Amino acid sequence: MQQFFPGTEIDEAVQWRHHLHQNPELGFEEQETSAFIAARLSEWGYSVRTGYGKTGVVGTLSRGTSSKAIGIRADIDALPILEQTGLAYASRTPGKMHACGHDGHVSMALAAARACSRLNFDGTVHFIFQPAEENEGGGRAMVEDGLFRDFPMDAIYGLHNWPALELGQCVARDDQMMAAFGTFEIKITGRGAHGAMPHEGADPIVAASQIVSGLQTIASRNVSPLQSAVISATQIHGGDAWNVIPEDVVIRGTTRWFEEDVGAKIETRIRALATSIATGFDCTATVDHHFRYPATINDPGCAAIVRNIASTMPGIEVVDAMPSMAAEDFSFMLREKAGCYFWLGAQKAGRNPGLHSAYFDFNDALLPLGAQMWVSLVNDQLKVA
Ligand SMILES: [Zn+2]
Ligand SMILES: [Zn+2]
Numbered sequence: 001m002q003q004f005f006p007g008t009e010i011d012e013a014v015q016w017r018h019h020l021h022q023n024p025e026l027g028f029e030e031q032e033t034s035a036f037i038a039a040r041l042s043e044w045g046y047s048v049r050t051g052y053g054k055t056g057v058v059g060t061l062s063r064g065t066s067s068k069a070i071g072i073r074a075d076i077d078a079l080p081i082l083e084q085t086g087l088a089y090a091s092r093t094p095g096k097m098h099a100c101g102h103d104g105h106v107s108m109a110l111a112a113a114r115a116c117s118r119l120n121f122d123g124t125v126h127f128i129f130q131p132a133e134e135n136e137g138g139g140r141a142m143v144e145d146g147l148f149r150d151f152p153m154d155a156i157y158g159l160h161n162w163p164a165l166e167l168g169q170c171v172a173r174d175d176q177m178m179a180a181f182g183t184f185e186i187k188i189t190g191r192g193a194h195g196a197m198p199h200e201g202a203d204p205i206v207a208a209s210q211i212v213s214g215l216q217t218i219a220s221r222n223v224s225p226l227q228s229a230v231i232s233a234t235q236i237h238g239g240d241a242w243n244v245i246p247e248d249v250v251i252r253g254t255t256r257w258f259e260e261d262v263g264a265k266i267e268t269r270i271r272a273l274a275t276s277i278a279t280g281f282d283c284t285a286t287v288d289h290h291f292r293y294p295a296t297i298n299d300p301g302c303a304a305i306v307r308n309i310a311s312t313m314p315g316i317e318v319v320d321a322m323p324s325m326a327a328e329d330f331s332f333m334l335r336e337k338a339g340c341y342f343w344l345g346a347q348k349a350g351r352n353p354g355l356h357s358a359y360f361d362f363n364d365a366l367l368p369l370g371a372q373m374w375v376s377l378v379n380d381q382l383k384v385a
Pocket of ligand 1: 100134355356
């Protein structure tokens, strides 16, 4: 396996990562991050498009005569979390933090882009720096801006660091990687009353309790035992006093599934259960359910390409794993274009705070492995004949 990086370039990629970690920006606000990325890509001879999908950047490099093209995507946004790591390079902005490792994803892709600028290949590589992966759907924004029209490509690839796997373990499944997700809000309206005289009102708290219990039956009674579904009520708000039955209660939560018919079933059943249970308690319920991200589904051919490359690389071991019920907006790109989203294990010795923890820190030992994966992919897919 060809080694594409001098060690000094990896040291520099670690410095970029720490710089980005100190300067996190939330979804669709990644102005400084985008400028940082664009400056480097331009320096290495890429044709650079900024402001794509609001704050995204695409760097394109073509060599030779082949019309073959691939896309490599890195997400660039941070999360609204108050960092607690105490690191020398911790976030300088209280309440914003790279707690999902997107700082590492950017640095890997940049290190790979630099190595590709001196690589002899035949075709076109697009490095796609996507904004707003967390909740806001920056992947969709780029697709809607015309990503696959303006930057034609045969396939697109993305990766995520995965602290639950040992360093260098690689999972590229043939189909399901990450679930689809939705959000729901149920508002239950009853009639408030004195807490000592409940019979004079219609208690939305009792109705809400029964609705939360009822929601548990969707996965167990309405979805096939051979399919996956999650309905989690994550908030209940209602009442202000010890002795007052409130007028209304709000329940909010999240839903997860893979197959579209399961998503549709979940929505239908939340609505039916909430409204009918509320009616049974002399209350009313309104239900909002929003489909947010589709499921992240790989193309088996592209997944095989990733596994083949990974299996030749020192420090990387191809393993199998179950998909995750977490979600990922790379799904909007995979819905339009064949591709593969894979995980690279990122465990460190000692404690391993998970993604989105205030104690999370991207494992810098993964930087050379991820960067090497990307350049190897370009070297393999855009091979000089
Ligand atoms: Zn995340
Ligand atoms: Zn992430």
